[in-house]
Amino acid sequence: MNELTTVERKTLEMIVLRFGEEPFGAEALERAFPGRVSGFEAELGLERLRARGIVETRRKAWGETIHALAPGLFADWQGYYLPAVGEPCQLDDAAVEPNYEPKAGFAKLLLFFLADVANVGIGLTQKGTFAKKDAMRLASRIDVAEEALAGLDIAYLHQDKLGKPLAVLYDAALRLGLVRNGASALELDRERVDAWLAKPLPDIEGELRALWWDVYTPTDVWLQHGGAALRRMTPGRWYAVDRVADGLLAAGVPTGGRTEDEAREALSRYWLRPLAAFGFAELGSTSEGLAARMTAPLDVDEEETGWYAQPDFELIVPPTAPFRARWELEACAEYAGGDAVDRYRITKASWERALGSGRDAEALLEVVRSGARYGVPEPVEAALRQWSAAYGALTLEDVTLLRCRNAEDAAYLKSEPSLSECFVAHIGELDFIVRRSMTKTLADALKRQGFSLRAGGPAAEAASSAEDAGEAPARGRAAAPAASAGGIVHSRRNAALFPLDPAPSGTKPLRERLSAAPQAWLRSMRKYHASTVRDLMETAIDARTSVRLVMDGREVELVPKRVTPVGADWIVQGYIDGEEATVASSACGEAQLLVPEQA
Structure with missing residues (x-):
């Protein structure tokens, strides 16, 4: 500096x-x-x-x-110019009565959202918003009160269908590239999700905090200053919110037309309550009013990250549990509630759901066992092994069936060597189970051999398979519209959309105007004829600079704005020491045109 x-x-x-x-x-x-x-x-x-x-x-x-x-x-320059909204606003812990409202935290809520996409599925309507039942289920799981976000004035896609808490999480998942909109459902980017889960928890939380400030910092300068003051708070230290607001007011930060009381309340409604709802901040009360502190990143001790396995199949999970392990629990257990500490319960249905999604039974058991600090009770492990062994003894499968109208065609297909690899089995006299990966190959071969395939047979199955894979929108459903750039929350800050000016003119045009003026006007204070002083003033106005002037025996710096004739004389209107001033030509003594080169 x-x-x-x-x-x-x-x-x-x-x-x-x-x-x-x-x-x-x-x-x-x-x-x-x-x-x-x-x-x-x-x-x-x-x-x-x-x-x-x-x-x-x-x-x-x-x-x-x-x-x-x-x-x-x-935020850094605010700290330099407005030190009063920093350390002087700190409070002793003893002076604050915290509002004990443990929150799951943004990172954990985002994990819940992603796990729901992976394990249950979130369908998309023709207009690209969430299916109603999925939105209701997610809102119940997220458990962030809409009222807490009432002051967070944002606009986003599908605002009439999605609640604000769900929209905030959906937006974050999109911006981080963890999900994308498929033709009929939300899809995970498995590679990015795996990389995200592997990050240390403090890194995940830091990334989400940075994303919050980037997305939700508005164009409102008062709220920008409030947000910057919050970002500079020492995590874990309490601050008096009214002191912060008073410091901004005293510095002359524009309030956007609010009264002082409204400006103070705006900091709470737009920033603090939403931040507290997502676990980024904690609120408390003091004799001065509202107190706030930014939450500190969790200090993770690798030896303290395991969960506690109970005989009733319940797992008690501390807040330091790695997200990768939590992800596996989300797949094989039912969430039973919690806040800072979470509870999961393994049921036969949840275990079979995980096996049905393709997880290996032994690997899944090892996840539960290795994460348990004091091991898994023997009856629980025995039950999990029994469920794994019994799973899949009987299987319901969707298969592609080729049905012949007559026995002659069926006999030909059964005896034709070039088609044998396309079939899994021959059922009865007229039907064949087709290998799913060979559906199109079989359809093409049959057409070449002169068979006419009825719509709804192999060709339709191939199209249906493409729909199932997300390669085309399902019949009767339009493809879901893409989210806005990065996410669904609309940004009002768009200056960065314009290109950097490679050669801004800066002071060059003003210097050119001054170079045409008599250089004596620039070198020193001198007494001039009134008409010359007028020319000097008009040059200063044209070059947008100031004039050093002796007026009524004292030296002042005048920023002239307008010269107006008054009879045979003239007056100059402008500013002296930041105050409006009108100077008559007769009051002007020595003058000098100023160029703040060395300032």
């Missing part, structure tokens, strides 16, 4: 306080702080900050230039 010049520090402070992460034009910066910064100063500050990588300049398709803080810097 010490390397920044005065004009750079001044410009950066104005950007941070007034615009936050929002894009702006140089003229807007000048208008936001009338008299505190000239247009030339604003352009010069932006030019230098851009060279340092602190500010980015982009150009819209129609030529308009916009500026904004480079991504990822806002």
Whole structure:
């Protein structure tokens, strides 16, 4: 920070306080702080900050230039310019009465969502939203109150069909690439899910926190500042929320038209209550009002990550259990409830469901056994082995059947060597079970040999197989529409969509205007004729710079905005020390045109 010049520090402070992460034009910066910064100063500050990588300049398709803080810097610069919303807002633990409402946490809720996709399935309607029964089941499992997210003002696809808690999780799964919309159901990206499950829990939580701030930071500068203050809080330390709000108000952060009380409440409704609902924050009460602290990442001890297997087939799972192990429990056990600590119960139906999905019985038993800190009770293990051995003794299968109308055709098919590999078995006199992988091969061979296949036979089965594999939309169902870029929550921050300006003009046009002026005006304070002072003022207005002026015996810096004739004389209107001022020509003494090169 010490390397920044005065004009750079001044410009950066104005950007941070007034615009936050929002894009702006140089003229807007000048208008936001009338008299505190000239247009030339604003352009010069932006030019230098851009060279340092602190500010980015982009150009819209129609030529308009916009500026904004480079991504990822806002919270740090807020901490520099607004230290009052940091450490001074901390509270002693003894002064806070926590609201003990244990939450499952965003990471665990996302795991529940993904496990439901894998083990139960989430169907999609013709319009691409969740089937009603699936949405209701998921909402019950997620158990995040809609009221807690009432202040989170967001817009998203299928807003009339999906509750906000479910939409938030669905959006995260899409943005992380863990799921995709299939033709008739939501599909997992198995490779990405496996990689996600293998990450350490603190890494998963850190990624989700970063995603939250990226997706839900709005264009509202007041809420941007509130969010930045929360991000900078030391995890595990309590902070007085009203002190944070008062610090922002005292610094002059725009409230977006809210009263002071409304601004304080907005921080709670938009940020704190939703963050607490998803386990990112905890709330409490003090004599000063609301207190909040950001939750610290779990300190995972590898020796303390196992679960406790009970004789009644229940598994008690601590919060530190690895997600990979939880994933297997989601497949073979029923979730029985919990918050910080979860309970699962293995039933015969849940065990057979896992075996039916293709899991190996011995590998599944090893997951349960290796994760149990004190082993699996013998009767439980014996029952699991018995269920595994009995499973599949009888099998119901869907098969493709080739049916002949007469015995002559059936006899030919049975005796034809080129077709034998296409059949699994010959049933009775007229029917054959077709090997599923050979359906199309058989259909083509029969057509070449002169047989006419009726619709609904092998060709239709091949088409049906394509539908089952998700290669085509099911008959009567339109393909589900793709989600918006990345997810379903609409972002209102779109400055990054415009390309970086490779050669912004900066101060060049203003310097060219000044170069045409008499250089004596720039070198030193001098006494000029009133008409010359008027020309000097008009040049300053044209170059958007300021004038050093002796007025009534004192030296001031005037940012002129307009020169107006008054009879044979004139007046100049502008700003002195940030206040509106009108100066008569007769009051002007020595003058100098200022260029803040060395500021």
